Amino acid sequence: MTASPDLAPADRAEAGAPPAPPLPSATLGGERRGTAEQVALLLFIVVPFLALLAAVPLAWGWGVSWLDLTLMVVFYFLGVHGVTIGFHRHFTHRSFKAKRPMRVALAIAGSFAAEGPVVRWVADHRRHHKHSDAEGDPHSPWRYGETVPALVKGLFWAHLGWMFDREQTPQHVYAPDLVKDADVRRVSRQFALWTTVSLLLPPLLGGLLTWSWQGALSAFFWGSLVRIALIHHVTWSINSICHAAGRQPFLSRDRSGNVWWLAILSCGESWHNLHHADPTCARHGVDRWQLDSSARLISWFEKAGWVYDVRWPKQSRIDAKRAIPGGEDTDSGANRKENHQGSAAPNTA
Structure with missing residues (x-):
């Protein structure tokens, strides 16, 4: 199987059409992860997690x-x-x-x-x-199906289980x-x-x-x-939570959703529905009050001359990808009409 490194924007789904039922994941015949690497991966996951569990009582007591x-x-x-x-x-x-x-x-x-x-x-x-x-x-x-037990199992897989796949x-x-x-x-x-x-x-x-x-x-x-x-757990939540919950104001061919309460800690990545609707867009939080610190930093880097040819969102393109034309993500509070053309910097909150 071959694939181009250039990822085209997600295909527009039919408005109002339910997402197609997912299929189980398949291996691709890549390199196999060795036992030593599996053990190292386990340690890198478990040791910081144990520290995270100990952090609350330690902060409370000392x-x-x-x-x-x-x-x-x-x-x-x-x-x-x-x-x-x-x-x-x-x-x-x-x-x-x-x-x-x-x-x-x-x-x-x-x-x-x-x-x-x-x-x-x-x-x-x-x-x-x-x-x-x-x-x-x-x-x-959604790897194992759509029932509650299958989704619980799938959420664990999406969050961290997949990393132990030897393929x-x-x-x-x-x-x-x-x-x-x-x-x-x-x-x-x-x-x-x-x-x-x-x-x-x-x-x-x-x-x-x-x-x-x-x-x-x-x-x-x-x-x-x-x-x-x-x-680890904030970024892994984009794989798990943001593909099982959240609002979907934009048309995408998957189940990606916007999860507002992860926006600050994820530095804007949890505005995940727009990202999957338009993957090459440099800004993910495109509506008012959708905090996206990553886009803000990119705009500063652009002004400093360190980055260039930034793909800022154009309002016409954003509107064309909305599930309800002229609608808004009500979690964000409003749908601000802005004109993002060429390399104009994003108006991040």
């Missing part, structure tokens, strides 16, 4: 310092924006072009989220868009452009290095700023372990 919170927040949004702007909107969907130093910086920042090498991440996500909620989708929550997406098929890109390939192969840097920087800063081992350990707990767990 408290958490402002330094720890600051390190956790700063490194959280650095990693998440690296994924949303870099891995997702730039490398996967080509929503904008970036100069070489910016491309490398985005690849490294996304690696700080510890979600896998950039080339593998992109290949999985392009495969997801090609087969969204249908046969071949690596992480559809991997063939990178040469879904990301041949990145396989040929020397800079991106190098960062992808250095994933373990950048993950280690991501884990060690918070305790290094915590130890230096408090000049104590206790400060370093506390910063490691909050700024490394808890932060990684939060990043």
Whole structure:
């Protein structure tokens, strides 16, 4: 099977027509994940999650310092924006072009989220868009059917179970452009290095700023372990929750939905219905009050000259993709009429 790395916008579904019933996922004959990698993956999921579970009683009993919170927040949004702007909107969907130093910086920042090498991440996500909620989708929550037990099982699969599938997406098929890109390939192969840097920087800063081992350990707990767990489960929720719940104001050929309460933590990714209706759009939250910090940062990078040829949404295109012409996503409060033409910056909230 072959597939172009260029992902066309999702086909418009017939207005009012129910989504086609999904099919079980299929393997694609990619590389197989080894046992050592499976064990490492399990540790990277379980250890931060255990820290996340311990965070509440620890914060309640002993408290958490402002330094720890600051390190956790700063490194959280650095990693998440690296994924949303870099891995997702730039490398996967080509929503904008970036100069070489910016491309490398985005690849490294996304690696700080510890979600896998950039080339593998992109290949999985392009495969997801090609087969969204249908046969071949690596992480559809509708994989097992539509009954409540099947959906519960499917949500677990979409959230994290799919990552333990030994069959991997063939990178040469879904990301041949990145396989040929020397800079991106190098960062992808250095994933373990950048993950280690991501884990060690918070305790290094915590130890230096408090000049104590206790400060370093506390910063490691909050700024490394808890932060990684939060990043994982928020971004994985886009695969699971945003394909099983949420409003669908736009026409798409899958079950992607807008989940407003994830918007801030996901840096705009949870406006997922518009994204699947128009995957190459650089802005996902297109209605008033739909916070999309990733789009805001892209607009700043554009003004600085670091990125260019940004695919901002045009109002005519947005209106053409609405399930109800002239309608709005009532979760967002309104449908603002704006004229996004050419490379005009987005009006993000």
